[in-house]
Amino acid sequence: MTASGTPRTVLVTGAGRGIGEATARRFADAGYLVGAYDLEPCAWAESDDRIVTGALDVTDPGAWEAALAELTSRSGGALDVLVNNAGLLYGTPFMDASFEKDSALVDVNVKGVLYGCRAAFPFLRKASTPTVVNLCSASAIYGQAEMATYSATKFAVRGITEALDLEWAPHGIRVCSVWPLYVGTGMLEGVDTAGMRTMGVRLTEGDVAGEVLDLAEQTRRRPTGMVGRIRSALGREVHRPVGAQATAMYLASQVAPGRLVKLSNRRLTS
Numbered sequence: 160m161t162a163s164g165t166p167r168t169v170l171v172t173g174a175g176r177g178i179g180e181a182t183a184r185r186f187a188d189a190g191y192l193v194g195a196y197d198l199e200p201c202a203w204a205e206s207d208d209r210i211v212t213g214a215l216d217v218t219d220p221g222a223w224e225a226a227l228a229e230l231t232s233r234s235g236g237a238l239d240v241l242v243n244n245a246g247l248l249y250g251t252p253f254m255d256a257s258f259e260k261d262s263a264l265v266d267v268n269v270k271g272v273l274y275g276c277r278a279a280f281p282f283l284r285k286a287s288t289p290t291v292v293n294l295c296s297a298s299a300i301y302g303q304a305e306m307a308t309y310s311a312t313k314f315a316v317r318g319i320t321e322a323l324d325l326e327w328a329p330h331g332i333r334v335c336s337v338w339p340l341y342v343g344t345g346m347l348e349g350v351d352t353a354g355m356r357t358m359g360v361r362l363t364e365g366d367v368a369g370e371v372l373d374l375a376e377q378t379r380r381r382p383t384g385m386v387g388r389i390r391s392a393l394g395r396e397v398h399r400p401v402g403a404q405a406t407a408m409y410l411a412s413q414v415a416p417g418r419l420v421k422l423s424n425r426r427l428t429s
């Protein structure tokens with residue numbers, strides 16, 4: 160609950176299945192009022208009175224405005240958490256795809272995040288500890304073979320996250336992202352890249368949902384103890400890798416020379 164007695168409110172896009180559904184359920188269990196949106200209303204949420212569901216195509220600015228107006232009419236006009244989760248992937252050699260597929264991925268994965276941040280800003284400003292969590296990916300560490308367009312969109316999500324985290328800090332809005340490697344959802348159906356075969360699918364949607372909720376709750380926690388005070392002085396993390404593999408890859412990319420990172424990625428994806 161917020162100080163004014165309204166429930167803390169979260170909007171999750173792409174909540175019809177996979178990571179989005181798991182995230183919406185996790186926030187509902189934690190006591191949030193949840194807006195679960197997808198291209199169609201989420202059938203799984205229709206009988207749950209903790210959840211508002213409706214249609215929101217993230218590439219449509221008008222749909223964003225309508226969904227935010229509907230959800231925040233129940234929360235005194237504030238939005239505590241925005242989870243930009245909706246996404247598309249194709250995992251094939253680059254030349255086996257098409258102009259249309261490139262366009263669709265950029266529309267949903269990049270424009271969808273930009274439009275969501277822009278539309279949600281006035282509502283986030285009204286919350287006491289607002290957080291935006293963007294679904295990025297380990298493919299934003301180094302461009303992934305057979306996932307060039309997808310990697311490009313997730314590098315863009317990385318950039319949006321870093322830029323807005325700086326720009327919106329004076330407004331008290333934290334912008335951060337999660338970076339899973341392969342997660343066993345419908346998104347990977349029919350995908351068979353060399354990288355996926357080498358590294359395997361080791362994460363569940365619940366693993367990612369737990370990190371998204373933790374990031375939102377971390378924004379609210381007051382730092383305690385020496386470690387908390389040091390963390391607070393350094394600023395909270397912006398990107399959170401999910402799982403041991405993504406964490407190792409992320410940390411290695413922070414310290415290893417670029418040529419070494421390229422070499423290790425070539426070995427993992429061929």
Ligand SMILES: NC(=O)c1ccc[n+]([C@@H]2O[C@H](COP(=O)([O-])OP(=O)(O)OC[C@H]3O[C@@H](n4cnc5c(N)ncnc54)[C@H](O)[C@@H]3O)[C@@H](O)[C@H]2O)c1
Pocket residue numbers: 172173174175176177178179196197198215216217218243244245246247248267294295296297338339340341342343344345346347
């Ligand atoms: N599955 C993975 O391996 C993995 C790894 C890293 C990051 N991610 C990211 O996590 C997010 C969720 O992925 P997932 O695995 O749950 O995928 P998923 O395919 O299971 O679910 C994606 C959801 O997004 C919705 N969606 C697609 N286009 C939309 C649009 N225009 N407007 C609104 N909703 C739309 C779909 O209807 C679907 O319900 C994505 O951003 C994805 O890139 C996934």
